[in-house]
Amino acid sequence: MNFIEYAIEALCLGIFMVMATLATTLFELPSSPIHQAIAADPLFRRFLIGVAMGLTAIAIIYSPLGKRSGAHINPAVTLTFWRLKKIGTVDAGFYILAQCLGAALGIWLSGLLIGKSAIANPAVNYIVTVPGMAGELGAFIAEFLLSFGLMTLVLQVSNRPNLSQFTGIFSGILVAIYITIEAPISGMSINPARSLGSAVSARVWHGFWIYCVAPPLGMLLAAELYLRIKKSRAEICGKLCPNSSTPCLSPICCQKCNL
Secondary structure (H helix, E strand, O other), X not given: OOHXXXXXXXXXXXXXXXXXXXXXXXXXXOOOHHXXXXXXXXXXXXXXXXXXXXXXXXXXXHOHHHHHHOOOOOHHHHHHHHHOOOOOHHHHHHHHHHHHHHHHHXXXXXXXXXXXXXXXXXXXXXXXXXXXXXXXXXXXXXXXXXXXXXXXXXHHHHOXXXXXXXXXXXXXXXXXXXXXXXXXXXXXOOOHHHHHHHHHHHOOOOOHHHHHHHHHHHHHHHHHHHHHHHOOOOOOOOOOOOOOOOOOOOOOOOOOOOO
């Protein structure tokens, strides 16, 4: 049992949720001076939120905590690495539980730090993710494709010796692009725990199944295709930032981390 890693996963996703709520409140809350200064340009506001969250993701991935747990902070990522046999069943289960708990606590803490009335405002609404202008089908397709794209990038970049240390940067940039362009379609979740944390507080469950099904399917498909192209699991690492400073949870994960 790796309780420290489980706690790290909860803490890191909790931090991500607080930062996401803060950024959304600053740029979307009608009474925010920043919102009032750029109110006429929703695309620019989404870009700024995307940059904030991309930088947050990068900071988490490269932090000592992120390097230790692998910075999954997403049940879909954990399930994918479980499928790739880079994390055991028990550890994967506790990772997912910790991520869900961390997401819910992150929204709760945001209410204490920012003010419940602010994050409950319809413009913020606990940063809940619901299907947008394209309906549930459009949201499902979008979440599936975004998840597939992110995991494909992670597997391709993190398992190339000359690029592996840039995995966090590439992932953060992709998150920023996703939020900027795709958010009106599905809310840009690609994370079941992230959507759960918001749904619990907002008590909004419309289309919630999408965020539980589409991200795991997209990431698992990316992993299956990767395995068939590479025809080997030896070089796949169970961390978003492969490093030799901390061991992987699985002793057979990869040579690059278990030195």
